[in-house]
Structure formats: structure tokens, C-alpha cells
Amino acid sequence: QQPVQSPQAVILREGEDAVINCSSSKALYSVHWYRQKHGEAPIFLMILLKGGEQKGHDKISASFNEKKQQSSLYLTASQLSYSGTYFCGTENGGNTGNQFYFGTGTSLTVIP
């Protein structure tokens, strides 16, 4: 039930764009995105709910395709501070006590 992320790793130059994908084998209620810097705790970026709209935060945005059980995270004009590991987290049943599953992560490195 762990969602699958792709790619596993990506290296970008400053100013380039990237897309990180998250796929689940089960119907999704919500998808969360987190970023983790090396040696630190994951930090919440945004959440997309079933039936909700595409979310954005500065130059990081995400979409949620409920039919395909997929979400994508878009990083536009990447900055050095975007480096880290990105995790998607999925809920299958909303606020019903279902487990929360994290993907295996995508390592993103932005170089000057």
C-alpha cells in the first residue's frame, strides 16, 4: 500500500523545473507532500484533497488525479533551498482512522 514515487533522484541546475510523481494502487482520499532536509524532520508542504483544487505554494505546486490515483509535485525555477528529499503521503479513507502511508522518497539536488 506504500505509494510509489518517481523519479528516485533528480539533479537540477538553479532555475530549472522538475516534476515528482506519486502513484497509489488504492483509491485515494488525500495526498500530502513533505520535504526533508538531510538530518532533519520532514516538513509539510501541502495537501490535496479528493475533489479539491490544485494547490500551490510559491513556485511549488501540485496536482491530484483521483481517477489515476496519482499526484504530481511541480517545482518551478528551482532554487538551491529546494534541495532535499520529497515524500508523498497518502490517505485512503479520510478521517476514518485509516493508516497514512509514505512513499519511498525522491532525492532532489539543485546545483548552482
Add this chain to the structure above:
Amino acid sequence: DADVTQTPRNRITKTGKRIMLECSQTKGHDRMYWYRQDPGLGLRLIYYSFDVKDINKGEISDGYSVSRQAQAKFSLSLESAIPNQTALYFCATSDPGSNTDTQYFGPGTRLTVL
């Protein structure tokens, strides 16, 4: 002050020893979680608790036990530590009053079992 704290932050122990990792939160959240993180495997759920009397196993609970002493405290125990339990452990909380379980993480405990 941090909303979710974990102690200890680092621990080295020997095979067969009993270890307890502690988590405290001041966020007032009912839900608390323990995850372990291994390179390439992401975050995997060990146990979760939706209130003081409700404790549930996650996907990798074997070899671990938990105790929810109060709304604010959730402890993870390794009854007899083994080397493959060497990992980074995170505690997290979430608020059931929101319409979804956004996770707020503690700083992590790095555990090494020799």
C-alpha cells in the same frame, strides 16, 4: 519551543538491550505516530495511537511495543534490540479536528544497535 520533542536524540546500544524512545507534544493533538526511516525505504509506520486508549499496529510493528501514557506522551520500546533496528526514528502527531491527518514530526532519534 518545539511542538514535538523526542528523547534521546542519539543512542547507541548493544544487541539484546531494552531501549525506550520518548515523544512529547504540546500541540494538543490526539493522534500520535512512530515511524522508522531507513535509506531507500522512506518512512514506515510502526505504531499509531488515536487517543490514550486506542493503540494500533502499523506495517512493521514486530519487535516493538508502545505506551501512550497521556495525550501528550507516546513512548516506543524495543524489548530486545537487534542490529537491523538501527535506523532514524520519528514521532509525529496529527489533529483529527482537521479534515485530514497532516503529520507534524519531531526532530528524530538516531538509534544504532551494535
